[in-house]
Amino acid sequence: MTVSVATLGFPRIGARRELKIALENYWSGKSDAATLLATARDLRAAAWARQRDLGADIIPSNDFSLYDHVLDTTAMVGAVPAIYEWDGDKVDITTYFAMARGNGHQHDTCNCAGAPAAEMTKWFDTNYHYLVPEFTPDQTFRLASGKIVDEYLEARKLGIDTRPVLLGPVSYLLLGKARGGAFNVLTLLPRLLPVYVEVLNTLAAAGATWVQIDEPCLVLDLPDGADDAYARAYAELIRDVPAIRFMLTTYFGALGDNLATALGLPVHGLHVDLVRAPEQLADVVAGARPDLVLSLGVLDGRNVWKADLNAILDRVEPIVAAGRKVILAPSCSLLHTPIDLERETELDADIRSWLAFAVQKVAELAVLARALNNGRDSVRQVLDASSAAVASRRTSPRINNPAVQARAAKADATLARRASPFSQRRPRQQARLRLPAYPTTTIGSFPQTPEIRKARAAHARGALSTEAYNTFLREQTARVVKWQEEVALDVLVHGEFERNDMVQYFGEQLAGFAFTRHAWVQSYGSRYVRPPIIYGDVSRPKPMTVEWWRYAQSLTSRPMKGMLTGPVTILNWSFVRDDQPRNVTCRQIAFAIRDEVVDLEKAGAAIIQIDEAALREGLPLRHRDWQHYLDWAVESFRIAAWGVADATQIHTHMCYSEFNDIIAAIAAMDADVISIETARSRMELLEVFADYHYPAEIGPGVYDIHSPRIPTVQEMVELLKLATERLSADQLWVNPDCGLKTRKWEEVRPAIENMVAAARTMRD
Template sequence: MKSSNLGYPRIGEKREWKHALERFWAGELEETAFLQEMKELRLHQLRKQQEIGIDLIPVGDFSFYDHVLDAAFMFGIVPKRFAQQEMSLRTYFDIARGNDTAVAAEMTKWFNTNYHYIVPEWHEAPKLMENRPLRLYEEAKEIGIHGKPVLLGPVTLVKLSKGYESFKGAVEALIPLYEQVLSELEEAAWIQIDEPILATDLSDEEFAVLRAAYTRLRKATNSRLILQTYFDSITRYKEVVKLPVDAVGLDFVHDRGENLLSLQQYGFPQEKYLAAGVIDGRNVWRADLENKQALLEAITVVVPKERVIIQPSASLLHVPVTSKGEALEPILQNALAFADEKLAEVVLLAKGANQAALEASHAALAALSASPVRNQEAVRKAMQNLPAQVERNSPFTERRELQQVRFGLPLLPTTTIGSFPQTAEVRQKRRAWRRGELPDATYQAYIRAEIKKWIEMQEEIGLDVLVHGEFERTDMVEYFGEKLAGFQFTKNGWVQSYGSRCVKPPLIYGDVAFVAPMTVKETLYAQSLVSKPVKGMLTGPITILNWSFVRDDIPRRDVANQIALALREEVEALEDHGIRMIQIDEPALREGLPLKREHWDSYLADAVYAFKLATTAVRDTTQIHTHMCYSNFEDIIEAIAALDADVISIETSRSHGELIAAFETHTYEKGIGLGVYDIHSPRVPKLSEIEHNIARALQVLHPKQIWINPDCGLKTRGIDETVAGLCIMVQAAKRARRQLEAVIQ
């Protein structure tokens, strides 16, 4: 059987990609040198896959920022506000990051992952600007690799876009451009076209458009076409396998067994290849090769071996590069497989795994399963005694009045999401402390000084509700994982989240439990400096779950509830120490939503339960906040209401206030914090932009519901731009407040 890969991590073993990007953006690297560094990294990654033994090596999966932006840019799908700029590398990055005169394009989650893509915006007919896959294919040939070009499919590209008048018309406008791209790739033996949208619920009309598109694309090339799906089972199996392509790629890991069932029930065309995604491309655990061998045996009952291609279930973009160099305890280290190790598993299965390899993988996972960290008696007992219902003592209408008396906040109160700039000095001090080069007392004094400085700055800016700034935290999930039992961290387990932003997800490998207070010390110190309320800041159970690599031997809902029980103890500790505003952020709640609506209710019920398990033990006068960013709230508005948080903060800047529309058709009575400016762009927002977002919200929401805040934490921004942005935000809020008070009077 042939081996294949769908995509390789861009960032490099030591995040060389990230560092080159940020030096280029800072003006420290000329464009020519930047392009050369990126080319060298790209070719290095191709050589690694060749050395591992992959037969079909992807080219075109590498990106300077985002593969969806790459596809849109290649076809001239550029937001109108950037259309007058030259189609250059600068324009490409301006679309992603914004500039002094134009806001960045909207950013949202790539299906149900923690990767963010740039949403393409249509304003005129597309046109082919460059055959990017051909350029990268020719580049790979320079080192003797005849790769497999990878393209984002036309239907998925359109479905992920906005601004077009007609879905059918948009796809039909793209097809001649795709035909040209394919025809020019005449030397490529295989071409992979990604259509992950097929794992969602397409209508009959939409599928008819897709069928017509591939009927045309098949005629444009003599290369073999792989129609690649991933992240779930395909909804229209019988129709998809009949499409005029040479191979169909299916995910046999995250499909709940449905792809295999369809294969067994309906068969598979004899003339086609099946690209079988049998190695988990989204988690870090070593495969049990005995189970994978059994899966392949079931597949090859239907599809002859010579027509099966072995590959990961999805692009390896979602996992770290390699587990080599990690220094974890052997029982855990031996159970891990990052991108390189997964590709080795793919090759092993394609060639036929020997008995020793089968037994080694099984033994490694069995040893971890039997370890004490996965068999904590106290956690087991707590899980057996979970309450059937978790509710606040009183309804929101009663709590709201009590909280208003306690806090005495004005209309449109202003606050931030939690973090303030993590300067180079902050990061350097933390690194020195972690390495043992800075005494604990010295480091703690430094953190307190940063907290004090930013408390004073927040008061000077005029914010109504303050935060301590999170200077002690590396990452909103990592920080808590380091303080809870059941977590482990890697040295180089980085993955891309958006742009150059890389995160290092923790490994949830054991039973999760509370050990000691995690946030009380810093929050109490901040509160001691000021009379205004300071929010306690926690990360919610579903976000910790979705932003971690999670053990796969028990249901995810059980892991979420273990985390929730641990967070519940932290919430109670904060409240016992007098902190009466507590924010439990759930920015990843929607990203875990299954791709098929039939599975939504179960996931959302589990998510709501876990959040409430963590938060509902507090007094009525304690105000619970949560934060969600870059989500389609209309999809989950009922679940958001069911969380019963007193205040939820959302994004309204990159979407230009469009998310507010969700509240036009759904009644929502609780507090809503508007993310009125985009913190992912270095530009300082204009007063008029923030005023527009506030005015848009006031058309839909009662003034007493609305809070004003940035759309996310300010960790990645500079000090000057942060202060300038917040000053403008407070100015806009005060102007709107005066206008409202004048009307009320």
């Protein structure tokens, strides 16, 4: 049988971030909806053609999104929360972006109006964020968006017959939240399925024969009733949509105890992730019906290393030889990888030879398919080059640093302990800082204006000298310090104008990291990041932030926070070497950050914030694997943080994740103050404190920074009052949900002024 190549999804953003530019021009009023949609069409057409030309036989459609594919599904089924005042017809672009970003606006006479953005959280254990669906007990569904059909027909007109991608009904419900009272969201399945049947039959009428239906929740610990929900859903879909064949797609882990459920569904194909869970291949093959098409996720859709093509062929050849119908694919959508390595002309040649981005991964799949269909000799030269690249990385002296390895290996438990417990540290910190009740602060960054980005770009290309650039940055820092004093923030930050990204900035100063110029990956909406590539052992050659902190503190008598990114976040927001366990790499990073913490304290910093925004993100998908991860992740934070005296206050920050189920681990980090995202969920995360006594201080975010909407003083007061139902007033800090880097000053100034006023109201 001929082996085919499929891609499960391709990066949406454009090789030159065309989508980001188009979105932000539309949001700012510089262009209209027609221009935005035209750019989107061009990006889709280019992606389809690129995959076809690289050798993909099965190309997805509906993997493109203007903001988020889960939000697209919400629009498709008409599950728009009442707060957005949707008229019940088609979900238009205004309603769509209201859910994504809020629909507040600012008048000359007042600061705030409209509805907040929908809650946002991490997509499984990735750094991609999705918009959380909201369901009520009386929830209704109706077909309210024809996007999936429109984009299928759009590709057909270009001569490309795609396989549309659809988030499966059970995973869609499980990824949502119940509102308006506790109830099991799976009880909504009978109301939801008719919409899926309608859209699938419409696709069939348009000519589609296969649909990729994603059910990623099958790799999780399923709640009670989920097995029955899957059985009911796919029995009805197969019965009521006879013209469509379904490729049930799972990724990010092993099916495990859900394997029987998946294999028992009457679907026509099954995709499994053989990168995150290579051990499941034998059980999948043994249990699959003879007619079930197996889509094998053999290339890593979440990392950037070249594959060992010969090793993959060794595993797959026996399955093909046995007569099984096989499709080769990435482990998951290539959404999580950069687009094209060819643009990285400035990257070190050795490191570049070890890498493969989305384009290169599709090409690798095509080589594998040719080898399986025509024999290895037909692509011998490419296979030999692949083996040489893998061997080169494995043996390169640039990978290993014996001194770094020895330091990490010889660390003893005292390095991960503070000298005194929090109860003794707290009065010493209070005496040193003398802060009021409900102290106010921000998370770290302030707006990176076009002027700042222009200066950074000019410096990078040599058009602005380092001296002139640093003078410019000092002026920006002085301006923001003065403004913070004027609005009466209690604990200040220097604004981070010298930093391009909270991970990249540190990685560029650490040994063992490589960086790209164009390898952007979507985090959410128009927010893209360029994850560093950790290729070798990690160490800190010299201080990274001390001089900027020292300058900022010289401008004010108020406490100035030292701002660092924690080891777990640096790890989870990078492309990590795969030749040693992740916890080993994380410990190396922890020692590098520890050196910086100690130097900041020596310089006089009384407060040092070590952000661990990605701690929850790295949590394994199965509960049985949690403790091992939490043990080494918490230890890494403590190694980084605990080289300081009792009077030095350690802060950490976490955002856009569910923390309630790991609150004991967060407490074990033993930070003096933690700030967390709670504005979009209206302090829902604080429910855990009804039963758990959190010992330290906490800043529950009262201002959603991922929306341009400006919250009122009263809104923030109400959130703080909700917080006092679970925490004592002397535990509470007042801060935004996250850093303000992506916002505009015209949004930030009134929002922070309102936040300070809210804190004063609570003090009164």
